[in-house]
Amino acid sequence: MHPRIASTGLAGEDTGAPRDTHGPGLTDTHCHLNDPAFEGRVAAVLARAREAGVGQVIVPGWDAASSRRALALAAEFPAILPAVGLHPWMVAAEADTRWVAVLAAESRAVAIGEIGLDGAVEAPLAWQLPVFRAQLALARERDLPVLLHCRAAWEPLLACLREVPGVRGVLHAFNGSVEVLRECLAMGLYVAFGGGVTRPNNRRAQQAAIAAPADRLLLETDAPSIGQDGVPPAAVEPRHVVPVLRRLAALRGEDAAALGARIVENVRALLNHRP
Numbered sequence: 001m002h003p004r005i006a007s008t009g010l011a012g013e014d015t016g017a018p019r020d021t022h023g024p025g026l027t028d029t030h031c032h033l034n035d036p037a038f039e040g041r042v043a044a045v046l047a048r049a050r051e052a053g054v055g056q057v058i059v060p061g062w063d064a065a066s067s068r069r070a071l072a073l074a075a076e077f078p079a080i081l082p083a084v085g086l087h088p089w090m091v092a093a094e095a096d097t098r099w100v101a102v103l104a105a106e107s108r109a110v111a112i113g114e115i116g117l118d119g120a121v122e123a124p125l126a127w128q129l130p131v132f133r134a135q136l137a138l139a140r141e142r143d144l145p146v147l148l149h150c151r152a153a154w155e156p157l158l159a160c161l162r163e164v165p166g167v168r169g170v171l172h173a174f175n176g177s178v179e180v181l182r183e184c185l186a187m188g189l190y191v192a193f194g195g196g197v198t199r200p201n202n203r204r205a206q207q208a209a210i211a212a213p214a215d216r217l218l219l220e221t222d223a224p225s226i227g228q229d230g231v232p233p234a235a236v237e238p239r240h241v242v243p244v245l246r247r248l249a250a251l252r253g254e255d256a257a258a259l260g261a262r263i264v265e266n267v268r269a270l271l272n273h274r275p
């Protein structure tokens with residue numbers, strides 16, 4: 001069962017989420033509403049998000065079918081901003097990414113993603129690298145940001161990014177070191193934090209969240225994959241970026257409402273001022 005809004009402290013209190021009725025409010029910059037776990041529940045999930053002050057959700061694909069599902073959801077729900085891409089977990093020996101270019105050209109996709117490198121899966125980096133490079137080149141060609149996944153592959157990922165200067169994007173679910181953070185920031189990238197920073201023992205994510213400048217911070221849930229302190233992954237929804245915002249503000253010693261307003265501006269900048 002999914003917890004009620006009141007049980008997570010998201011209703012009936014000042015959450016820190018911007019309440020500008022003329023804008024979208026907060027954005028969950030990485031949530032897989034195209035996952036079967038959300039089948040038949042998207043409308044209700046978005047309604048709860050809006051009530052909590054979260055007005056937009058970026059929904060990335062991980063393969064062709066999930067990318068098309070993200071586009072279909074965006075056609076039905078204006079709050080959904082779709083992304084298309086081939087995730088490193090889905091890479092085969094001869095992965096064809098031509099469909100990513102077709103969807104990016106023929107749709108309202110706001111980003112290329114979820115893409116990246118993963119050194120902890122069966123598909124070797126030798127297979128992943130050409131797929132990643134092709135999608136980075138496409139993002140630069142289409143002037144779209146990238147939604148980046150990285151695990152146990154920071155050096156090759158950063159090397160690939162240096163090959164395509166000018167590509168903008170976000171490191172999703174950032175859990176790298178402060179040193180890696182500095183390299184990402186030097187390339188103009190944003191860093192998104194989610195459930196990891198809410199866990200008391202996740203010192204590395206918290207240190208990076210403190211070190212990141214406010215004008216490079218983003219919020220995400222990565223639902224239904226990542227839980228939060230006291231909230232299991234299956235119960236996480238876009239509205240749960242609000243506890244992430246509160247935790248970020250507490251870690252940084254900042255006002256949650258002011259930090260939330262800054263992050264709203266960051267999303268606008270990432271998406272080239274898309275409404």
